[in-house]
Amino acid sequence: MKKLVSALGLSFAAVPLFAGALAFEPVAPEGLDATAEQMVEALQAGMPAQMAAFEAQGFGSYGAIAVPKGVELKPELLASVANHESAEAARIAVLDACSELTGAECTVIGLIVPAGN
Template sequence: MKRMVLALGFALAGAGMSAPLHAEGGLAFQPVAPEGLDATATEMVAALQAGMPAQMAAFEQAGFGFYGALAVPQGVELGPEKLASVANHATPDAAQSAVLEVCAQQTGAACTVIGLLVPAPE
């Protein structure tokens, strides 16, 4: 799982992004309870979510801004290449819709949102 977290910043850099919108305090990760995952995938997502706050500086350096979202496919074995992301959307809802579309296109499976990139609290 640690490899999945570390690979995330590199595997997702540049995916689904437009001009960055950066909060004064930077980015924060807001976990979202995934739907439709088996027990093993749910455990992997929980470990990924736990490691995400430490990845925010790398996301910012890669050009990610708010609002962004991360998603994984349902019903398939998870790995770093299965994660989908988008960033720099006008609203959290827009980011969630976009990441579900990107994830479905990348994997051919229904997907679930696992987290949001939001402005860090001041």
């Protein structure tokens, strides 16, 4: 079962697979124009500060964040998933979720992992 956190457009499994400190690992996006890359860099820079809020809400890792390629980036087009069994499973799930949300090809911009991983 998934629940949607509508304010951020994030999809999380109902029961965390990992309970503990989270960390954000930025991933170099592929196929974005210069403007989109700058927007992604700003988003990535702010994500580590968001991990405590995710933890406080009971969310765990592994997760991923993706954006669509070739479209104007807007907050509502950000796709995220969490509470997967591995970083690779989260990567696959977020690309599917992003494509479904936007109808476009997507690229991963970050992973949510256990801190110290």
